[in-house]
Amino acid sequence: MADDPYEPEQQAPSDLDMSTYPPGPLNQWPAQPPDFRHTIYEYRAAVQACSAVLLRLVALGLDLPEEYFDHMLSFPMAGLRALHYPPQAATAEDTIGIGAHADYSWFTLVNQLSDTPALEVLNANGHWVAAPPVPGSLVVNVGDFLERATNDRFVSTVHRVRNISGRERYSLAYFFAPSQNVMIRTVPTCVAEGETPKYEDVKAGDWQRERLLRARVNHPASIAAKARGEI
Numbered sequence: 001m002a003d004d005p006y007e008p009e010q011q012a013p014s015d016l017d018m019s020t021y022p023p024g025p026l027n028q029w030p031a032q033p034p035d036f037r038h039t040i041y042e043y044r045a046a047v048q049a050c051s052a053v054l055l056r057l058v059a060l061g062l063d064l065p066e067e068y069f070d071h072m073l074s075f076p077m078a079g080l081r082a083l084h085y086p087p088q089a090a091t092a093e094d095t096i097g098i099g100a101h102a103d104y105s106w107f108t109l110v111n112q113l114s115d116t117p118a119l120e121v122l123n124a125n126g127h128w129v130a131a132p133p134v135p136g137s138l139v140v141n142v143g144d145f146l147e148r149a150t151n152d153r154f155v156s157t158v159h160r161v162r163n164i165s166g167r168e169r170y171s172l173a174y175f176f177a178p179s180q181n182v183m184i185r186t187v188p189t190c191v192a193e194g195e196t197p198k199y200e201d202v203k204a205g206d207w208q209r210e211r212l213l214r215a216r217v218n219h220p221a222s223i224a225a226k227a228r229g230e231i
C-alpha cells in the first residue's frame with residue numbers, strides 16, 4: 001500500500017498537486033479477510049506517528065531543532081509493504097528473497113512478523129550481518145533521503161533477505177519518505193565551514209521518480225520515459 005491520495009483514509013492535503021498521480025485508485029486490496037484494509041490502515045497510522053517522532057530524534061542528533069523536518073511531512077511518499085517469503089533452498093547461493101539494495105526513504109521500519117531470521121545488513125567492513133527478529137522490536141534501516149540530506153553522515157543501510165530457515169516468513173516494511181513537493185537540501189550541521197555539500201538540492205518527488213524509473217527498466221512508464229530521453 002502506497003501513498004494514494006484517492007483513499008480517504010490517507011487524508012491527502014487539499015492543495016496536493018494531483019497532476020503527478022495517475023487516475024486512482026492506486027492500491028489493490030484483497031476481498032479477504034474483510035478487515036484487512038482497516039487493520040493495515042490502523043498499523044500505518046501507528047507506524048507513521050512513530051516514524052515522525054523518530055525523525056525528530058534524528059534532527060536532535062544532528063544538532064537541529066526537533067521540528068526541522070516536520071514541514072516535509074504533510075503527505076509523505078510512504079509505502080507499507082506486506083511481504084511473504086516462501087522458504088528457499090539453503091544450498092542455492094544465488095537464491096535471494098530480496099537482493100541487496102538500499103531503500104528510497106528517510107528510513108524504513110521493518111516489522112519481522114515471523115520468528116524467522118532472514119534479513120541481513122551489510123556492515124561498514126563489507127560483511128553481511130544477520131538482523132534476526134527480536135520480539136517487540138522494529139528494525140530501522142536508514143534510507144537514501146537521509147543519506148543525501150545529511151551529506152552521508154547517515155549512510156543508507158544496504159540489506160537483503162534470504163529465507164533459508166525452511167519456514168514461511170512474513171514481514172511489514174514501512175518506508176517513511178518526505179512529501180513529493182519538498183526540496184531535499186543538505187542540512188547545515190552536516191557541512192563543515194568552507195566545505196561544499198556532496199549533493200545538489202533536489203525536489204523529493206523528482207528524485208524518487210527518476211530513481212524508480214531507472215530501477216524498473218521493464219515497467220511501461222520506464223520504457224516511455226526512456227523513449228522521451230528523460231532517463
Ligand SMILES: O=C(O)CCC(=O)C(=O)O
Pocket residue numbers: 081083098103110112119159161171172173
Ligand atoms: O522483509 C524484510 O525484512 C525487508 C524488506 C525490504 O528490505 C524491502 O521491502 O525493501
Ligand SMILES: [Fe+2]
Pocket residue numbers: 101102103108159
Ligand atoms: Fe529494503
